[in-house]
Amino acid sequence: xxxxxxxxxxxxxxxxxxPIEAFATIEGxxxxxxxxxxxxxxxxxxxxxxxxIMLGYIPFNYYGVKTFAKVTSGFGTIxxxxxxxxxxLLLLVYYNPANLTSYHVLPFGVGGIxxxxxxAMFAFGGARVIPDLAEEVKNKTYLIYALIITVVSEGxxxxxxxxTFLTDLNWAKLGLTPGDWAGLANVQGNPFIDLxxxxxxxxxxxxxxIGGIVGPFLTGYVYMGTGARVLFASAxxxxxxxxxxxxxxxxxxPYWALIxxxxxxxxxxxxxxxxxxxxxxxxxxxVAGYIGFATNPVALMVLRKQGATSYRVTxxxxxxxxxxxxxxxxxxxxxxxxxxxSVVILAAVSGVLGLIGKVKEGFxxxxxxxxxxxxxxxxxxxxxxxxxxxxxxxxxxxxxxxVSLVVFYPLGIVQGLKQRNFEVHTxxxxxxxxxx
Numbered sequence: 001x002x003x004x005x006x007x008x009x010x011x012x013x014x015x016x017x018x019p020i021e022a023f024a025t026i027e028g029x030x031x032x033x034x035x036x037x038x039x040x041x042x043x044x045x046x047x048x049x050x051x052x053i054m055l056g057y058i059p060f061n062y063y064g065v066k067t068f069a070k071v072t073s074g075f076g077t078i079x080x081x082x083x084x085x086x087x088x089l090l091l092l093v094y095y096n097p098a099n100l101t102s103y104h105v106l107p108f109g110v111g112g113i114x115x116x117x118x119x120a121m122f123a124f125g126g127a128r129v130i131p132d133l134a135e136e137v138k139n140k141t142y143l144i145y146a147l148i149i150t151v152v153s154e155g156x157x158x159x160x161x162x163x164t165f166l167t168d169l170n171w172a173k174l175g176l177t178p179g180d181w182a183g184l185a186n187v188q189g190n191p192f193i194d195l196x197x198x199x200x201x202x203x204x205x206x207x208x209x210i211g212g213i214v215g216p217f218l219t220g221y222v223y224m225g226t227g228a229r230v231l232f233a234s235a236x237x238x239x240x241x242x243x244x245x246x247x248x249x250x251x252x253x254p255y256w257a258l259i260x261x262x263x264x265x266x267x268x269x270x271x272x273x274x275x276x277x278x279x280x281x282x283x284x285x286x287v288a289g290y291i292g293f294a295t296n297p298v299a300l301m302v303l304r305k306q307g308a309t310s311y312r313v314t315x316x317x318x319x320x321x322x323x324x325x326x327x328x329x330x331x332x333x334x335x336x337x338x339x340x341x342s343v344v345i346l347a348a349v350s351g352v353l354g355l356i357g358k359v360k361e362g363f364x365x366x367x368x369x370x371x372x373x374x375x376x377x378x379x380x381x382x383x384x385x386x387x388x389x390x391x392x393x394x395x396x397x398x399x400x401x402x403v404s405l406v407v408f409y410p411l412g413i414v415q416g417l418k419q420r421n422f423e424v425h426t427x428x429x430x431x432x433x434x435x436x
Contacts (some may be wrong), residue, residue, distance in 0.1 A: 008350045009292030026053070111384075165192070294328060302417055356358035
C-alpha cells in the first residue's frame with residue numbers, strides 16, 4: 001500500500017511535467033508567433049501546437065535507451081552552451097552591481113528564501129530521472145557520480161544565472177519601480193529573453209530564443225521517457241494494466257507505457273486553451289512528486305537494519321533523518337492550495353488504481369505515510385502560507401521539522417521492519433546472491 005501511494009506520487013509528477021515543458025516551448029515560440037498565446041494562456045492554435053510537441057517527444061524515446069542517451073547527451077551539451085553563452089553576453093552588455101546592494105537584499109526576509117525552496121526543488125527535479133533509469137544502467141556505480149555531478153553542476157549554473165539576472169536587471173525597461181522585487185512576478189515569459197530584449201542584445205536574444213524552445217523540449221521528452229519507466233514499474237507491482245510491462249522486441253522500451261504517457265499528456269496540453277485554469281492546477285499537482293520523497297530515507301534505514309543490501313551509504317543514519325525532514329518541509333513550503341490539490345489528485349489516483357488492482361497488503365503499515373501526508377496538509381492549512389494563517393511561518397516550519405523527526409520518521413521505520421516486509425527483503429536478497 002505504501003508502495004502504491006509512492007508510485008502514484010511519482011506518476012502524477014511525471015504525467016504533468018511534459019505538458020508543462022510543452023507549454024514552456026510554446027512560450028518560447030510565441031515570441032516569433034504571437035498568436036500562440038493571449039495574456040500568457042495558449043490559444044486554440046497554441047494548444048494544438050502543444051499536442052504536436054507532446055507527440056514529438058515519442059521518437060526520442062522509441063529507439064531504445066542507447067539512442068536516447070546519445071541524443072540527450074548531444075542536445076544537453078548544446079543546451080548548456082546556448083544557455084551559458086547568452087548569460088556571459090548579457091554581463092558584458094549591461095552589468096549593474098548596484099542591484100546587489102542598493103535595494104533590500106532579502107526583501108521577503110529569511111522566510112522568503114525557504115518559501116522559494118519548492119521552485120528550487122522543481123528546478124533540481126531533473127536529477128530524479130537518474131535513479132528512475134537505473135535498471136538500464138550496467139555499471140550502477142555511475143549512478144552515484146551522475147547524481148553528484150548533476151546536482152553540483154546545476155547548482156553552480158543556477159547561481160550564475162541568478163547573478164546574471166540580478167546584475168543585468170533594468171527596472172525601467174521592464175516597467176518596474178527600482179527595488180520592486182514583488183513586481184517581477186508580473187513579468188511574463190522567459191526572464192532572460194525579457195532581459196536580452198530590454199537591452200537590445202540581439203545575439204543573446206537569438207540564442208536565448210533557441211534555448212527557450214530547445215531546452216524545454218529536451219526536458220519534456222526526457223520526463224516522458226522516464227515516466228514511461230515508472231509506469232512500467234507500477235505495472236510490475238500490479239498497480240496498472242500488465243500491458244504497460246510489454247517491451248519492444250527490438251528496442252526494449254515499454255512502448256505501451258510510452259504511448260499512454262503521450263496520449264494523456266496531449267489531452268492535458270490541449271486543455272490549456274479551453275480550460276486555462278488547468279495550468280495552475282497541474283503546476284500545483286507536481287507537489288505530489290515531493291510527497292513521494294519521504295519514503296526514500298525511511299526505506300534506506302529499513303533496508304540497512306534488515307541487512308537487505310551490502311552497500312552502505314556513508315553517514316546514512318545522519319543523512320536519512322535530515323532528508324526526511326527536508327522532504328516534509330519542501331511539501332509544507334509549497335503552501336496552500338498546492339498541497340491539498342496534489343493530495344486530492346494523489347488520493348484519487350491511488351484509490352482508483354488500488355481498488356482496480358485490489359491492493360490491500362500492508363494497509364496498516366502504510367497508515368504512518370497517510371498520516372504524514374494528512375499532517376503536512378493540515379500544517380499548510382493553518383500555517384502562514386495557508387488558508388487560516390494561524391501560525392507564523394517560522395513557528396510552523398519548526399513544528400513540521402520536529403514532528404517529522406520525532407514522530408513520523410521513527411514510525412515509518414518501525415512499520416517498515418514488520419515481519420512480512422522482512423521476509424520479502426530476505427527473499428529478494430537470497431535471489432540476488434543466487435544469481436551472483
